[in-house]
Structure formats: C-alpha cells, structure tokens
Amino acid sequence: MVEERINNAERTNRQTLPRWVVGLVFAALIGFLVLIGLGLRRTQEGPIVIGQKVPYFELKTFDGEVYNTQQMQGKVIVVNFWASWCKPCEQEAFELEEAWQFYKPRGDVVFLGVDYVDTEPEAKAFIQQFGLTYPNGPDLRTRISQMFRIQGVPETYIIDREGRLAFVKKGPFLSVTEIRGAVDPLLP
Incomplete structure (x- = not known):
C-alpha cells in the first residue's frame, strides 16, 4: 500500500513536471519562430528601390x-x-x-x-x-x-x-x- 502511494506520487510529479517543461519549450519555440519570421520578412523586403522612401538613418x-x-x-x-x-x-x-x-x-x-x-x-x-x-x-x-x-x-x-x-x-x-x-x- 505504501509502495502504491509512492508510485502514484511519482506518477503525479512526472505529469506535472513535463507540462511545465512543455510550456517552457513551447514558449521558446514560439519566440524562435517569431525571430525567424522577422528575419525572413527583412530578407524578403530586399533593397530600397527607386521611388521608395528611404528610412531614417x-x-x-x-x-x-x-x-x-x-x-x-x-x-x-x-x-x-x-x-x-x-x-x-x-x-x-x-x-x-x-x-x-x-x-x-x-x-x-x-x-x-x-x-x-x-x-x-x-x-x-x-x-x-x-x-x-x-x-x-x-x-x-x-x-x-x-x-x-x-x-x-x-x-x-x-x-x-x-x-x-x-x-x-x-x-x-x-x-x-x-x-x-x-x-x-x-x-x-
């Protein structure tokens, strides 16, 4: 019986920890994808073209x-x-x-x-x-x-x-x- 409680407690801890880790990994992945998207957007924008307003510098x-x-x-x-x-x-x-x-x-x-x-x-x-x-x-x-x-x-x-x-x-x-x-x- 004591052994069963220990197994249940370990199982509960295993389920709680992975959710936290999954959330953290998911947030990091979203952040990474946003950075990649911004980089791709900048690459796709290409050079300033004739007739286009030049950004501040x-x-x-x-x-x-x-x-x-x-x-x-x-x-x-x-x-x-x-x-x-x-x-x-x-x-x-x-x-x-x-x-x-x-x-x-x-x-x-x-x-x-x-x-x-x-x-x-x-x-x-x-x-x-x-x-x-x-x-x-x-x-x-x-x-x-x-x-x-x-x-x-x-x-x-x-x-x-x-x-x-x-x-x-x-x-x-x-x-x-x-x-x-x-x-x-x-x-x-």
Missing part, C-alpha cells in the same frame, strides 16, 4: 558631427559607400570631391561618405590622401549598408528632396559629368 562623422535624414529633409543627399582598401573607390574619389565642391555653395545638396568595413586610421588616411572635404564617417555595425543592402563598394545612392531613393550607382563614377547627370534632374 544617421551618420556620425570622423569629426564627431552627426548627420541624419530628418535634418537634411528637403535636400538632395548623395550617399557614397566606400572603403580605403577599395581600388575602384580611389578611381571616383576625386570626381566625388569635385562634384561636392560644385554643389556645396548651393546648400541644397549634401554628400555623405559612408566608410564600409574599415579601420579608422586607414579611412582617415584615405580621406586625407584624396582631399575629401564632404562629411565622411564609419558605418558602425554596418547599419546603414544593411539598410541599403549594398552588395559591395563603391556604391552610391541619391535621395531626392522628398526623401525618396532616386538613383543607384553600383561601381565607381567615372566623371563629374556622370555625377551631375544623376543629381541635376533632382534640383529645382
């Missing part, structure tokens, strides 16, 4: 200034992804700087250089070597490049005055004329 420059899409609203924004180790980036560096010098006095065009997967000393040396004066900063944790879904460097994205993606260039610009051909149609 900010870039802290190597000089410590912060630029964000909200403060640049109403301006054309040229976002160039580059790296110091990128040879094609060297090819377009002078053209980008020359185009920046052309547009800078207008005040309604902003150039942003986004340094991709680089070290700060090498990035700063690149900026100095090519005499870049437009704002440049690191893409910390690759947040901006992930948002644009860049495939490599150099890549340039031009945002119109309404905050929509208007132009994408994969690879280096070969001339200032090419840059102006992308920016000028977006200006009043």
